Amino acid sequence: MTEEAKGGHPWSVDGFEQLTIARRSVRRFSDLPVSEHITRSALRSAHLAPSSNNLQPWEFHWVRPDSPHRASAVEACLSQPAAATSAELIFFIGRPDLLSDRAAAMVAHFEAAGNEGTASYYRDQVALNVQKMAPEDRNAWVDKSVALAAAQFMLAIKAAGFDSCPMEGLDPDMVRSLFGLPQEATVTMAVSVGEGIPEGLYGPRLRFPMADHLSEH
């Protein structure tokens, strides 16, 4: 733990940074299976991602290794090696079409809890905002939160010693039809999981200098 770190918790900022350094997009995996426990735990971490207005606009479609849909799911990922050699494959889907229902569920939750202030916030502001957004804005809004869930998932997988690859090189219509999703559903990305093999790393870590990205005001 760094000297400056606030105490009273089991985490370490340096340890977390090491985890982010260790996570790479790995495109080829060994035959080693990933336990159900690990994938479920990583999915629970994904589910705890922050989301705009806490509407949790995501769905996780987990194609198990023995699923009859496995071959089609790999094909929907354009048969990328990262999908074809993976132990597990999870599709991170956004549901802009369900935002109104989720806002209504929040209203019901806060009404039941006797919190009329928050209930009216969801009823009068969130629900109306969601309704009046242009579809492309709504999709971008949803994808932001879904991507955060995918990021938490990938870090959790790395924390278990396994590797992952995010993929937007996929056929969204095929994914929607595979899972019976409506046309409005956004296919934010797929994430493949497994034990990476050295050939799965296509090059050294490459980032532009931090100075290109960070402005301090």
Ligand SMILES: Cc1cc2nc3c(=O)[nH]c(=O)nc-3n(C[C@H](O)[C@H](O)[C@H](O)COP(=O)(O)O)c2cc1C
């Ligand atoms: C939204 C998104 C989509 C991506 N799609 C693909 C993909 O379809 N295939 C692939 O091999 N890598 C894909 N990547 C991985 C990136 O190429 C990778 O994150 C980038 O090169 C940086 O490498 P690193 O993740 O190892 O740091 C994707 C990454 C993100 C965030």
